[in-house]
Amino acid sequence: MKFHDLTIQEMRQKLISGELTSVELTQACLERIKATDDRLNAFITVCEEEALTAAAAADQQLAAGNAMLLTGIPVAVKDIFNTLDVRTTCGSKILDNYISPYDATAIVKLREQGAIIVGKLNMDEFAMGSSNENSAAGAVHNPWDTERVPGGSSGGSAAAVAAGQVVAALGTDTGGSVRQPASHCGVVGLKPTYGRVSRYGVVAFASSLDQVGPLAGNVEDCALMLGVVAGYDPADSTSVDCPVPDYLENLKEGVAGKKIGLPKEYFIDGLDSDIKQAVAAAIETYHQLGAEIVEVSLPHTDYSVASYYLIAMAEASSNLARFDGVRFGIRQDAGEGLIGMYQQTRTAGFGDEVKRRIMLGTYALSSGYYDAYYLKAQKVRTLIRQDFHDVFEQVDLLLTPVAPTPAFKIGAMVNNPLQMYLSDIFTIPTNLAGTCAMSLPCGFSGEGLPIGLQLIGKPFAEAEMLQAAYAFEQATDWNKRVPEL
């Protein structure tokens, strides 16, 4: 049965009407994964048995007329979310055998709405990377061109949705890790405002920047997924106690009369010409939809990559200290005492990029360097946040490219980490500022690779941002194209 061109809402209707059962849908989804994942490597763990058991239970709920928002619908999550009974590896060797004794809050919420979790998606190790090449489970391949990267770090999530393996997925976005792979794979990906979605149970990379975000084939499904996972969680002190609107309710409101800003610092010379054209066309579309387009400035943009990597690596160096082989994970112990055990465990357990970031972060926090690096970076962060605050006094939304280039070839940047870091330039500032942003398909390159458009919204104004995205999606058909696999 072919189902992978259905949206969540279409699946839901068919499930409720009885045209389709969750077991059928889940089986089809598992078959699609089996048929395509040898080429994509999007999944680290497929939980067939658990999924089919849950699907059977969902069918009973559906039969009893108890359909929640996602009852019986198969989805998948990045392998950074702790899930009961199914291993959570974070794309790392060090957690190869790790099974969490608890579910992350976002997982609890998915389950409460009846979602069927069919598996755990590939990712850059501990979410560190922009290409999904840094995974102990191997690189993920872009469904549009399997020689290319899907982007990262939620590369598995983006590839799985683009390939129709699942209708929607959860990822995490610390510096663009939902939006950039969504852009490279031609799907919709959203990074909510910091504090909108609980981080409880999400393995931390950089705690002050990490945020859970949905990926889906269209804006409406993305909005639905956001509504499911959003909300205050007393278990996450940084989650914000502010009401969650119904993101679907006013989705069709349009953008007429809205002011959209184009930050001039984001339209730079090095920008790929296909991307430049696609974004220019998108701007024109918005203009025709009745939005007012103005140029604005985010003057501290240039400093964002440097300050982001200092803060993210500093936090990561501390967050990853708990992977010490003492309580869980793979322990390496050649009998050379405690320090030896630490060294062997972490040397064998972590990949190169993770080690690089731990070392850089440790350095940035060290006595004598703290003021020059970490503290300075925090001050710059305050300025960047102020930039956004100021610009949102003038406009309702910002519109920018997501990435400076379309998906590159696997291996192309492996030896140039700095170049890789710089490719996050358009997505990083919103994480530093804590505001919301999303990526949606806005065209294709000459080589047939998807190009993403970034919308950046005011803090906690995801609803308004989704309305603008929906209007664009209705006016174009970029999201209707699917890769041939």
Add this chain to the structure above:
Amino acid sequence: MNSRYEVVIGLEVHVQLTTKTKIFCGCSTEFGQSPNSQTCPVCLGLPGALPVLNRQVVEDGIKAGLATNCQIAPRSIFARKNYFYPDLPKGYQISQFELPICEHGWMDIETEELGQKRVGITRIHMEEDAGKLLHNEDNSSSVDLNRACTPLLEVVSEPDMRSSEEAIAYLKQLHQIVVYLGICDGNLEEGSFRCDANVSIRPWGQKELGTRSELKNLNSFRFIKQAIEYEVERQIDVIDEGGKVVQETRLFDPDAGVSRSMRSKEEAHDYRYFPDPDLLPLQISEDWIEQVRRQLPELPEAKIVRFQDEMGLPAYDAGVLAAERRLAEYFEVLVQLYNKPKICSNWVMGEVLGALKEKNLEIVDCPVSPELLAGILLRIDDNTISGKIAKIVFEEIWQSGKTADQVIEEKGMKQVSDTGAIEVIVDEVLAANPGQVAEYRAGKEKMMGFFVGQVMKASKGKVNPGMANQLLKKKLSE
């Protein structure tokens, strides 16, 4: 006091709080449970788990700050102290570094040598404790994380103390305060009140501080005193031999009475403190502080003054009774039931504390409650029993838990105040001792004591001694 060197001591005290649950999760803090039975993803440091601050810990921190004259910070920050150790599950300890909850406080201490003196309190901060390592016989170690994430206050003094006596006076007073506040059980042996001492010496008159060493593992007031005195002598010896004191951490071995170097400054950890991004800055409003201030119990200093001014107790009595919160509470309940403070004080300091000491019990375990004790005192007042019998009644109550009236009734201890009955006994005594009667009548009035004693003996102490005295006088002058 050394004639050549001035001793400079600063103290860091870890006060383990008695909150029911841990500082960043809901696990119980109960002592002595089976290893790792009181843990959850948060205090085990499992991937993805996040801390949530226990509000009670903040209130306890405010209490400690108010009781030691600190300023309570309207905004304070939790920081991560990063280091690797198997008893530290996250690889960092959540503590406070810049912007602690309390700063700029002081306490007045008193020593016999120097009288009253003010010691500055630099800061008080909140932090989580680590777990415990248990070393097995086969040379491996096991980790028990029940204690991980239990709340601590670290109280850091200024280097204001100049002798081990002052250091002990400061510690005893701080100990008294935290126990009084009800935020710490004060048990030194179980580690609920742990002290590190920073000790240095300098020639008299020199302004700059000498190089200090930090003494660790001090879990009794006696060891602290020993350790400081040993360290002062050691530093003097080093300097006298032409050496230089090096900055280091030293571990005190109470069995050997010496300290040994644990690590030098060069080997010291770089803790890479930075604000914990998982916890928001802690905001404390004026209202909250006032609310906590209203809950503060009366502190010993104020109690001592009130016991003297309002109850007319001597300073000594006031000091003894106010030393422990539970004892003071016992005393005050007693005074409410029997409003003669000095008599209450005599009984509490005499019978009650004496019996507790003999049985090695705490005041909370005293089998004679203030209510039962007041019952005895009222029976003395109404002449039912004599003071001497009362002490026997006290012992009976201690054993049986019965009321004074029950004991007096059952044991027939009621004082004889019936003139006729006493007269019979007096007559018997006088008849049995004709020689002494003759002596008395010949002018040896001291013999009266003998006759009273005989009457009491014959009546097994039950005769009202005043009445016996009167009757004897009357009969002997006939």
